[in-house]
Amino acid sequence: MTEPQGVLKPDPVIEPGHDYGSITEKIASIVDTGRQPKFWWVGFGIGFALMQLFLVSAVWLLWEGVGVWGINNPVGWGFAIINLVWWIGIGHAGTLISAILLLLRQDWRTSINRFAEAMTLFAVACAGMFPLLHMGRPWFFYWLIPYPNTFGMWPQFRSPLVWDVFAISTYATASALFWFIGLIPDLATLRDRATNRTGKFVYGLLSMGWRGSAVHWYRYEVAYLLLAGLATPLVVSVHTVVSFDFAIGIIPGWHATIFPPYFVAGAIYAGFAMVLTLAIPIRWMYGLHDFITARHLRNMAKVMLATGLIVAYGYSMEAFMAWYSGATYETAMIEHRLFGSFAHIFWALIAVNVVIPQVLWFPQVRRSTAALFCVAMVVNVGMWLERYLIVVTSLSKDFLPSSWGEYAATRWDWATYIGTIGLFLTLMFLFLRVLPLISIFEMRTLVPGGAGKKGGDDE
Amino acid sequence: MSQIFHPSTNTLARLSIFGAVFAAAALAFAAGIFARSSVATGVGVAVRQEVPFSHKHHVEGLGLDCRYCHTGVEESSFAGIPPTATCMNCHSQIWVDSPMLEPVRESFRTGDSLEWVRVHDLADFVYFNHSVHVAKGVGCSTCHGQVDEMPLMWKENSLYMEWCLDCHRQPEKFVRPRDEVFNMDWETPPNQLELGRHLVEQYDIENLLSCSTCHR
Numbered sequence: 257m258t259e260p261q262g263v264l265k266p267d268p269v270i271e272p273g274h275d276y277g278s279i280t281e282k283i284a285s286i287v288d289t290g291r292q293p294k295f296w297w298v299g300f301g302i303g304f305a306l307m308q309l310f311l312v313s314a315v316w317l318l319w320e321g322v323g324v325w326g327i328n329n330p331v332g333w334g335f336a337i338i339n340l341v342w343w344i345g346i347g348h349a350g351t352l353i354s355a356i357l358l359l360l361r362q363d364w365r366t367s368i369n370r371f372a373e374a375m376t377l378f379a380v381a382c383a384g385m386f387p388l389l390h391m392g393r394p395w396f397f398y399w400l401i402p403y404p405n406t407f408g409m410w411p412q413f414r415s416p417l418v419w420d421v422f423a424i425s426t427y428a429t430a431s432a433l434f435w436f437i438g439l440i441p442d443l444a445t446l447r448d449r450a451t452n453r454t455g456k457f458v459y460g461l462l463s464m465g466w467r468g469s470a471v472h473w474y475r476y477e478v479a480y481l482l483l484a485g486l487a488t489p490l491v492v493s494v495h496t497v498v499s500f501d502f503a504i505g506i507i508p509g510w511h512a513t514i515f516p517p518y519f520v521a522g523a524i525y526a527g528f529a530m531v532l533t534l535a536i537p538i539r540w541m542y543g544l545h546d547f548i549t550a551r552h553l554r555n556m557a558k559v560m561l562a563t564g565l566i567v568a569y570g571y572s573m574e575a576f577m578a579w580y581s582g583a584t585y586e587t588a589m590i591e592h593r594l595f596g597s598f599a600h601i602f603w604a605l606i607a608v609n610v611v612i613p614q615v616l617w618f619p620q621v622r623r624s625t626a627a628l629f630c631v632a633m634v635v636n637v638g639m640w641l642e643r644y645l646i647v648v649t650s651l652s653k654d655f656l657p658s659s660w661g662e663y664a665a666t667r668w669d670w671a672t673y674i675g676t677i678g679l680f681l682t683l684m685f686l687f688l689r690v691l692p693l694i695s696i697f698e699m700r701t702l703v704p705g706g707a708g709k710k711g712g713d714d715e
Numbered sequence: 716m717s718q719i720f721h722p723s724t725n726t727l728a729r730l731s732i733f734g735a736v737f738a739a740a741a742l743a744f745a746a747g748i749f750a751r752s753s754v755a756t757g758v759g760v761a762v763r764q765e766v767p768f769s770h771k772h773h774v775e776g777l778g779l780d781c782r783y784c785h786t787g788v789e790e791s792s793f794a795g796i797p798p799t800a801t802c803m804n805c806h807s808q809i810w811v812d813s814p815m816l817e818p819v820r821e822s823f824r825t826g827d828s829l830e831w832v833r834v835h836d837l838a839d840f841v842y843f844n845h846s847v848h849v850a851k852g853v854g855c856s857t858c859h860g861q862v863d864e865m866p867l868m869w870k871e872n873s874l875y876m877e878w879c880l881d882c883h884r885q886p887e888k889f890v891r892p893r894d895e896v897f898n899m900d901w902e903t904p905p906n907q908l909e910l911g912r913h914l915v916e917q918y919d920i921e922n923l924l925s926c927s928t929c930h931r
Contacts, residue, residue, distance in 0.1 A: 403743065403747075405877070406750055406751065406873070406876065406877050407875070407876040407877055407880075408875075408876055408877025408879075408881070409876070409880070447718075453719065456718075456719050457719060460718065460719060461720075464725075464728040465720070465722075465724065465725035465728050
C-alpha cells in the first residue's frame with residue numbers, strides 16, 4: 257500500500273548520513289561508555305522494585321501453598337495459566353521478527369530483531385515462572401520430563417500439559433541459541449572496543465574467538481539461516497500447543513478447532529504490541545530515531561492491525577459456532593460470557609482488542625509515536641483480558657450447575673503477576689546496559705552503497 | 716588494549732560447546748546412579764537397633780517360623796512388629812541375665828514399647844496391604860530377601876515405585892505356590908514363567924496398574 261509520501265521508493269530503513277563507523281559508535285557506545293540516561297535508572301529502578309514483589313510473593317506462595325491464590329474448585333487454573341499464556345504469546349513476535357522476516361528478506365527487521373529476541377527470552381522466562389509456581393511443589397518440576405525415573409513411569413504423553421513442556425523448552429532453547437549466535441560478531445566488536453580487563457575478558461569469552469574471517473562469516477551465515485529455519489515452525493507450533501491445553505479439554509468454550517490459529521494470531525498480535533511498547537521508549541531514550549525509523553513503527557502497526565483482525569474473526573467465530581451448532585452448553589457458555597457475571601470483562605475485551613485498534617487504519621495514527629504507544633498498551637491489556645476470559649469463564653461454569661463456581665483473584669495473584677512484569681523489566685534494562693540492543697554488523701549492511709543488500713520493498 | 720585470550724583458547728571455546736552437552740548428560744546420569752545407590756535407598760545397609768536382634772540366629776539357627784513373631788502377615792494390611800511379650804515367651808527363661816536384653820526386660824516391666832527403627836518404611840501416600848500379597852503367592856523372600864541370613868535387618872529392595880511396578884506389571888515372573896510363601900530357601904524354578912502364568916490364573920491375580928490402586 258502507499259503512504260502519502262510523494263515518492264515511489266519506500267523510506268530507508270536507516271536514515272541517510274551514516275557510515276560503518278557512526279553506526280558502530282552509536283550502538284556500541286550505549287554499552288561501553290558505562291553511562292546510562294536518567295530514564296534507564298528510573299526504568300530499572302521500577303523493574304527491580306517490582307521484581308522484589310515477585311520474590312516476596314513467590315516465597316509466600318511456597319511457604320503457605322497455592323491457597324494464597326484465588327484458584328479454587330472449579331477454577332483451578334486462574335491467574336497462573338492466564339499469565340503463562342500472556343507471556344508466552346508476547347514472546348512470539350521476537351521469533352517471528354528474527355526468523356520469518358529473515359527468511360522473507362525483510363531488511364527492516366534488522367533494527368528491531370535483537371531486542372525483540374531479548375524480549376522473547378525474557379517473556380519466556382516470566383511465562384515459565386507460572387506453571388512452575390502453580391505446581392505447588394516446583395522442586396519436582398523434573399517429573400514432567402521423560403527420563404528413566406525411579407517410578408518406572410513415563411509422563412502422560414496424551415496430556416497437552418506434557419506437550420507444553422516440550423514446546424516451551426524447545427522454544428526457549430532455540431530462541432536462546434538464535435539470539436546468542438546472532439550476538440557473536442557484535443560481542444567481538446565490544447571485545448575489541450573494551451577498555452578495561454573485565455570487559456575484555458567477559459566479551460572475549462562470549463565472542464568465542466570470533467575474528468571476522470571469511471570462514472567465520474560463511475559459517476555464521478549458514479548457522480544463522482539454519483537456526484532461522486528451525487525457529488520458523490516454532491512461531492506456529494508453540495502457541496498451537498499452548499492452545500491445545502484448552503482445545504483438548506472438553507469444556508465448553510475450549511473444545512474448538514479454531515483455537516490453534518486464533519491463539520497464534522493473538523500471540524503475534526500481543527507480541528508486536530509489546531515490541532512497540534518497548535521500541536518507542538527505547539528509541540526515545542537513546543535517540544535511535546535514525547535506526548528505528550518511522551517506517552519500522554508503521555510496519556509493526558500494520559502487523560498488529562492484520563493479526564488483530566484475525567483475532568476479532570476468532571471471537572466472532574466462537575460466537576457464531578455456538579449459535580450455528582445449536583449445542584446447548586456452547587450456547588450457554590457464550591451467553592454467560594456476553595451477559596453473565598464476567599460480561600464486563602468481555603465487553604472491555606471487545607473494546608480494547610477489537611474496536612480501539614481499528615484506529616491503526618489511519619496513517620496519522622501510524623505516524624504518531626504517542627498514539628502507537630497508547631494502542632500498543634491497550635492491546636497488551638486486551639490480550640490479557642482475552643486469556644482471563646477463556647480460562648475463567650469456561651472453568652467456572654461447565655456442564656453441571658452443581659459444580660459451578662466463581663473466581664476472584666487475591667492480592668497475591670496480582671503481586672505475582674505484577675512481579676513478573678518487574679522481572680521482565682529488570683532483565684530488559686540489564687540487557688540494554690550490557691549488550692548492543694541493535695545488531696551492529698547487520699545495520700552496517702544497510703548503509704547505502706555498502707557491502708549489504710538493497711532496501712526492501714515491504715510497502 | 717590487546718586481546719587477552721591466546722588463539723589456543725579457541726579450541727577451548729569449541730570444546731566447551733560439546734563439553735556443556737556432555738557435562739549435563741553426565742550429571743543427569745550421575746543423579747540416576749545416586750538415586751539407585753544404597754546411600755539413597757538404604758538397600759543392604761544393616762540398621763542399628765536398640766536391641767541387636769538377629770533374624771539369622773532366630774530363623775536359621777533356631778528354626779522359628781516368620782509367623783511366630785509376625786502374626787498378622789496373612790490377615791492384616793500391616794505386617795506388624797511383635798510385642799515385647801513375644802520375646803519374653805522365651806527370654807523369661809533363657810538369657811534372663813543378658814545385658815544385651817535389658818531393654819527388652821525393661822520394656823516388659825514398664826509396658827513401654829521397644830523403639831525399633833523401621834526398616835521397610837513405605838511413603839505415607841502409598842496404600843499397601845500386606846495380607847493380599849501373601850495370599851496371592853508373593854513369598855517373604857521375594858520382597859524381603861534372605862532374612863534368615865541377616866544378622867541385623869536390612870532392606871533387600873529399594874521399595875521405589877519402579878520396583879513395585881516390576882511385579883505389578885508382570886506378576887508371573889515372581890509369584891510362587893501359596894504353600895511355598897514362607898519357604899526362605901525357595902529358588903526361582905527354571906519354568907517360572909510357565910508356573911507363574913498358571914498361578915496368576917489360579918489365584919486370580921490382576922495386573923493392578925491404576926494410579927489409585929496404591930495412591931488412594
